[in-house]
Amino acid sequence: MIAITGGGTGGHLVIARAIKEELNKRGLKPIYIGSTGGQDKAWFENDDGFSHTYFLQSEGVVNKRGLKKITALFNIIKSAFTCKAILKNTK
Numbered sequence: 001m002i003a004i005t006g007g008g009t010g011g012h013l014v015i016a017r018a019i020k021e022e023l024n025k026r027g028l029k030p031i032y033i034g035s036t037g038g039q040d041k042a043w044f045e046n047d048d049g050f051s052h053t054y055f056l057q058s059e060g061v062v063n064k065r066g067l068k069k070i071t072a073l074f075n076i077i078k079s080a081f082t083c084k085a086i087l088k089n090t091k
Helices: 013-025 040-044 067-090
Strands: 003-005 031-035 052-056
Touching (some): 003 067, 013 040, 031 040, 031 067
């Protein structure tokens, strides 16, 4: 299993698509793990070149203060455990 990941910004999406297309040419269907925010979902939600697509809630930590920063960090840790489960389940 090969996983391609994103995180809400658009700069990686063209590269992710190119890698997915090359893998598809070689008979492989990777999974995609991205963000519900940003363009990830719009680009890949219905893309049948992936065996599965997963979109997780994410937010940045930069420019946040106090409780908002703690909440953002908690969400990152939660998403890390979700990713671990996804990778384990898809082997």
